[in-house]
Amino acid sequence: MRIQVNGAERxxxxxxxxxxxxxxxxxPHDRVAIEVNGxxxxxxxWPLAILxxxxxxxxxxFVGGGSGS
Amino acid sequence: MSSVASAIDDPLxxxxxxxxxxxxxxxxxxxxxxxxxxAHEASGAEMVTVAVRRVPLDRSSESFLDHxxxxxxxxxxxAGCYTAEEAIRTxxxxxxxxxxxxxxxxxxxxxxxxxxxxxxxxxAARFLVTDGFxxxxxxxxxxxxxxxxxxxxxxxxxxxxxxxxxxxxxxxPANLRIMREQLPDATIIVDxxxxxxxxxxxxxxxxxxxxxxxxxxxEAQNSASMAxxxxxxxxxxxxxxxxxxxxxxxxxSASSPLAGVIS
Numbered sequence: 001m002r003i004q005v006n007g008a009e010r011x012x013x014x015x016x017x018x019x020x021x022x023x024x025x026x027x028p029h030d031r032v033a034i035e036v037n038g039x040x041x042x043x044x045x046w047p048l049a050i051l052x053x054x055x056x057x058x059x060x061x062f063v064g065g066g067s068g069s
Numbered sequence: 070m071s072s073v074a075s076a077i078d079d080p081l082x083x084x085x086x087x088x089x090x091x092x093x094x095x096x097x098x099x100x101x102x103x104x105x106x107x108a109h110e111a112s113g114a115e116m117v118t119v120a121v122r123r124v125p126l127d128r129s130s131e132s133f134l135d136h137x138x139x140x141x142x143x144x145x146x147x148a149g150c151y152t153a154e155e156a157i158r159t160x161x162x163x164x165x166x167x168x169x170x171x172x173x174x175x176x177x178x179x180x181x182x183x184x185x186x187x188x189x190x191x192x193a194a195r196f197l198v199t200d201g202f203x204x205x206x207x208x209x210x211x212x213x214x215x216x217x218x219x220x221x222x223x224x225x226x227x228x229x230x231x232x233x234x235x236x237x238x239x240x241x242p243a244n245l246r247i248m249r250e251q252l253p254d255a256t257i258i259v260d261x262x263x264x265x266x267x268x269x270x271x272x273x274x275x276x277x278x279x280x281x282x283x284x285x286x287x288e289a290q291n292s293a294s295m296a297x298x299x300x301x302x303x304x305x306x307x308x309x310x311x312x313x314x315x316x317x318x319x320x321x322s323a324s325s326p327l328a329g330v331i332s
Contacts, residue, residue: 027124043165061122062120064098065118
């Protein structure tokens, strides 16, 4: 199935969970946060959160910054 | 009274948190992580602000937070957000990732000036306070907006002194004085516009409770030295404000006794 991750299309096996997605991207699990279709998914729910075709996933972390864009 | 004793007796209070340092600094624009760490150390700051961004998927990314002293309080911000909705989403992501209720709320209204959208900021602040956040809002230095943000439940408010990254210094000292006089119990943190140590001292002499800055330190030729200067300027400005300055006079007033002058 196809989903969007941070604005880019991505192919993922059906019935994949958020945790599966993080693992497939080799991303760290700590101090990141995930939103699916605009809703934050709590860390404890990642293994159970099954993704669906067309889902829009945002994975964020922290970068240096003060103010402004 | 030593400045150290004064800082301990006179902490900065933000909601349930207290800080000895009245300087809050950013983590952007440094030429290297080493320079950032040295500047953070020299500043004496206990809280630093960080931005929330998408994780790059095309390359392995180290965690920026690993480059911060673990004893620092991290203040995530919503920099880069242009609507209340974006800021609320960003704040919720930051809370989930860091397990903190603190958020520096920033809703920008214009790309050229990076001036805040005060209306969207108030809207987002009301929502986020209800949602359990400790909201520190960046806004244009306007008394009425300040009152709305305090009424919304923000434990501190952060008026700008000049555009973000401009280094122009305190452009409207009258507005800061009015805010201080009209809101004597509010925690006021000047955010953005400071360019050098005297600007920070002036902000504190006007009665600001703290100053948040990034570019003035990060873009100084020697950022660690500037961080030290800012640390001292903020302590000096705070002490001067508490001491109460002498009145200004148009004409001279002799400091030496008039009696006993030889003739």
